[in-house]
Amino acid sequence: MVHLGPKPPQHRKGTFTDVPQELLTELKNLEELLTITPETLIKITDHFITELDKGLSKKGGNIPMIPGWVLDFPTGKETGDYLAIDLGGTNLRVVLVKLGGNRDFDTTQSKFALPKHMRTATSDELFDFIAECLKKFVDEEFPEGVSAPLPLGFTFSYPASQNSINEGVLQRWTKGFDIDGVEGKDVVPLLQASIEKVQVPIEVVALINDTTGTLVASMYTDSEAKMGLIFGTGCNGAYYDVVKDIPKLEGLIPDDIDAESPMAINCEYGAFDNEHLVLPRTKYDIQIDKESPRPGQQSFEKMINTSFPAKIEEDPFENLSDVADLFQNQLGIQTTSAERKIIRVLAEKIGERSSRLSICGIAAICKKRGYKSAHCAADGSVYNKYPGFKERAAQGLRDIFKWESKEDPIIIVPAEDGSGAGAAIIAALTQKRLKEGKSVGIKKN
Incomplete structure (x- = not known):
């Protein structure tokens, strides 16, 4: 093709x-x-x-x-079910991405409004809220349960330092958030701990921009x-x-x-x-x-x-x-x-x-x-x-x-949906590396 x-834009003539x-x-x-x-x-x-x-x-x-720390190109042949979440200033978006393996995918998503107090809540309250939303979404999409933990890509559009794809230390909150106990900490284990509280089979494998x-x-x-x-x-x-x-x-x-x-x-x-x-x-x-x-x-x-x-x-x-x-x-x-x-x-x-x-x-x-x-x-x-x-x-x-x-x-x-499909595809690439025992970050001392 x-x-x-x-073509050049048309200008208003007058x-x-x-x-x-x-x-x-x-x-x-x-x-x-x-x-x-x-x-x-x-x-x-x-x-x-x-x-x-x-x-x-x-x-x-x-x-x-x-x-x-995305160390592989997507081939378009990746397959499987992957979750993604995008924490914005006013809502949480949860996305299920089904990768078809022929450069195609299908998505199902839900948005959960963030209660006003959540932007100044405690660390536990924020991540417990995210985990509850994930549980509700997974229960609806997989009423008969899942055979293995669902890999999750976390789109975290806040300043964070990363030494590997599966970690992210928050430098400072933006977008109106001011939650004590999170700045200077890795947000991945904080979310994973809340997920385990609600006993939903999800593994946070990638934190992305x-x-x-x-x-x-x-x-x-x-x-x-x-x-x-x-x-x-x-x-x-x-x-x-x-x-x-x-x-x-x-x-x-x-x-x-x-x-x-x-x-x-x-x-x-x-x-x-x-x-x-x-x-x-x-x-x-x-x-x-x-x-x-x-x-x-x-x-x-x-x-x-x-x-x-x-x-x-x-x-x-x-x-x-x-x-x-x-x-x-x-x-x-x-x-x-x-x-x-x-x-x-x-x-x-x-x-x-x-x-x-x-x-x-x-x-x-x-x-x-x-x-x-x-x-x-x-x-x-x-x-x-x-x-x-x-x-x-x-x-x-x-x-x-x-x-x-x-x-x-x-x-x-x-572009395709970066914070949804992109996070899920990066989760797929990361999970493959982890299963193969490959590194996803800097040298460990």
Whole structure:
């Protein structure tokens, strides 16, 4: 099948006869300020590669480049029943994934609302609640019981340090959680202990990040998938590197893990260019950064966050009445028709800038790993809902790689469910390694 890539986004055409000349002049200045040229994209991508390498070095860098301890590629032939859970800020999702073995799977899921007090409960209360939800789910899905413990992958989207796939020491709570007795502890045995209290046959075999899950789930169904991506309120990427090319793991790898073994890397590249060396920050970006909860951090993420401009671009009305309401209700500003037209064009330009900047991470990983063709599996609210994102991102990749062929050899495609299916597939890969007596983490002293 020939893939020609997405077509360029359609721009709203309208008359600017009622727009004062001084506004049009200022608009032109701002458009020039927000334009990301192909030369700038290439410069950013080259620096991105440098920062990815720094993150893998012993010294480290702005981008954490966290080894995910997924040491095998999914083949698509994995089979069996696996559980996954995803602990979010408002609910717990429990998923049963039946791997078909022909790059296919079926899922059944339930969501359990987190009681408000749970985010400030005790450690036992939280993990006992999760265990009770798991028991209810398993009893419903397997009324006659199971013949062997069900392997479980735990999607834990909170800062945690991992020395193996089946452990994760919580560094700090986020998303409104503030539960005593968990920070600084491994959450896997805490959950396993609660599961054993309710006597449900489940073994927690893997703790994962959702971006790594997106990578693995998409590779299971698509042999051309090379990376998992999240474009939402945050941005992130995951890909497979090679153990021997990760200097910070030198001396820590067990003897049974080959130097050529793949290793999933969770980049956490929202922190790219915190030193402000290449990103074309405007005075407005600097102001947003200063007024943010963490000034000087997550610079890249802040520049591609487009939640407010997206609302402007989504206005379907010719008179932009939704934009008028948005500015009136959220900012207390009354706008004229002429001002709204300018606002609309600027929102489109900000969206274009965001899309073009966001693909620098994709291009950097492709160049670093030598990928000449790839499916880059993406998820998140910006990718799924932002008007024109996919088309603008595709054009950005063309501007960097300057392909001569009519087809785009590197394309962004919709991802599979990372926090559900991805966690389950990683559980399958991990269980296989454990059964074979293979290591799933650093050397044990």
